[in-house]
Amino acid sequence: MDARFYDGVTARSHPAEAEVDGETLRIVADEREFLWSLKDVSVEVEADQARVSNRRQPDARLVLPIGDWTPLVGDQLNERVKARRHREWWLIGGLTATAVGVVLFITVGVPALSGPVARATPVSMEERMGDNINAQMSTLFPACKNPAGQRILDQLGDRIAARADTPFDIRVRAVDAPMVNAFATPGGRIMITGELIQEAESPDELAAVIAHEIAHVEQRHVMQAVWRNFGIGMLLDLVVGGGTGAGQQAVILAGQASELSYSRSAETEADARGQALLHAGGLSSEGMAPFFERLAGKGERSGVDEATEFMNSHPDSARRARVARAAARPGRSALTAEEWRTVRQTCAVEDSENPVERLRRRFGLGDNEARPNKSPEVRPDGQ
Numbered sequence: 001m002d003a004r005f006y007d008g009v010t011a012r013s014h015p016a017e018a019e020v021d022g023e024t025l026r027i028v029a030d031e032r033e034f035l036w037s038l039k040d041v042s043v044e045v046e047a048d049q050a051r052v053s054n055r056r057q058p059d060a061r062l063v064l065p066i067g068d069w070t071p072l073v074g075d076q077l078n079e080r081v082k083a084r085r086h087r088e089w090w091l092i093g094g095l096t097a098t099a100v101g102v103v104l105f106i107t108v109g110v111p112a113l114s115g116p117v118a119r120a121t122p123v124s125m126e127e128r129m130g131d132n133i134n135a136q137m138s139t140l141f142p143a144c145k146n147p148a149g150q151r152i153l154d155q156l157g158d159r160i161a162a163r164a165d166t167p168f169d170i171r172v173r174a175v176d177a178p179m180v181n182a183f184a185t186p187g188g189r190i191m192i193t194g195e196l197i198q199e200a201e202s203p204d205e206l207a208a209v210i211a212h213e214i215a216h217v218e219q220r221h222v223m224q225a226v227w228r229n230f231g232i233g234m235l236l237d238l239v240v241g242g243g244t245g246a247g248q249q250a251v252i253l254a255g256q257a258s259e260l261s262y263s264r265s266a267e268t269e270a271d272a273r274g275q276a277l278l279h280a281g282g283l284s285s286e287g288m289a290p291f292f293e294r295l296a297g298k299g300e301r302s303g304v305d306e307a308t309e310f311m312n313s314h315p316d317s318a319r320r321a322r323v324a325r326a327a328a329r330p331g332r333s334a335l336t337a338e339e340w341r342t343v344r345q346t347c348a349v350e351d352s353e354n355p356v357e358r359l360r361r362r363f364g365l366g367d368n369e370a371r372p373n374k375s376p377e378v379r380p381d382g383q
């Protein structure tokens with residue numbers, strides 16, 4: 001038998017003889033005897049060589065031709081290897097089934113549970129969470145400094161919210177943010193960006209957006225989004241052994257409420273409920289469809305455009321516009337012409353101020369050199 005034994009102490013190999021005695025592999029090298037239990041033995045095959053090792057002596061090796069090893073152990077070790085592989089496949093199958101179960105719970109179970117959990121959340125708890133989130137977000141999105149415009153927005157929000165079935169004190173705030181967006185945070189706070197106010201072409205369009213966000217608050221969609229993200233964070237913690245810090249992640253996710261997406265069904269529900277709130281207050285709901293149409297852009301829609309709706313968290317804007325137009329009713333204008341002009345000035349900026357200067361002003365960045373003293377030129381009527 002052309003076998004070589006490495007004792008794991010030195011790099012030198014030793015001529016060896018090996019035999020199997022019952023459940024033991026007996027190795028004799030340089031007049032030394034090594035007894036390895038077959039249950040501790042593992043074999044790696046490289047080319048025509050069998051490399052035999054013992055888990056209790058991991059540095060030792062017996063190397064011999066595969067043609068000598070196979071008859072040496074017969075079916076005894078082969079059966080043991082098959083049993084071990086069988087257990088490994090069961091382990092792989094179990095881990096795969098567990099992973100599939102976790103994915104299904106995250107994608108199906110957590111969203112399904114978020115609704116009941118959101119509705120069961122105490123109002124006082126949601127309000128405290130909302131206060132914390134608003135304090136964080138006020139740093140990123142400061143309120144626009146126009147008390148007159150802000151007062152009108154408050155009054156408009158109060159008129160629409162009066163018809164909503166919600167325990168929360170709805171407050172609408174115009175904020176300085178470089179995006180066309182509006183979002184609700186836990187506890188009934190609604191933020192409307194200055195860019196969205198400029199994008200709206202009529203007070204009825206702005207009222208439709210506010211009504212839509214109030215509907216999210218009424219239906220507890222905001223808390224559903226928070227709990228959905230919190231639940232996913234907790235599950236990820238369990239999977240990776242707590243390394244992500246779910247508690248901290250939950251606060252971060254909740255604090256980034258503007259990025260908490262709603263399901264397509266929640267958005268559709270908020271569209272319909274928002275129009276119903278406008279109708280109940282005698283206001284026109286004809287502003288929702290034009291706003292969505294501009295978001296969708298102009299031009300013919302393709303089959304690809306239709307298909308992408310299923311990949312987005314929000315329903316397709318063009319489709320929302322069609323549904324909103326079918327349900328639209330005439331009514332009073334949300335604001336007078338004078339009120340609308342004042343609201344349009346709520347977040348107005350200087351004509352000369354580019355986006356970089358805007359960010360510097362907001363976060364106090366840039367040099368401290370004295371700047372020329374000139375009167376700010378405010379854009380008339382938001383143009």
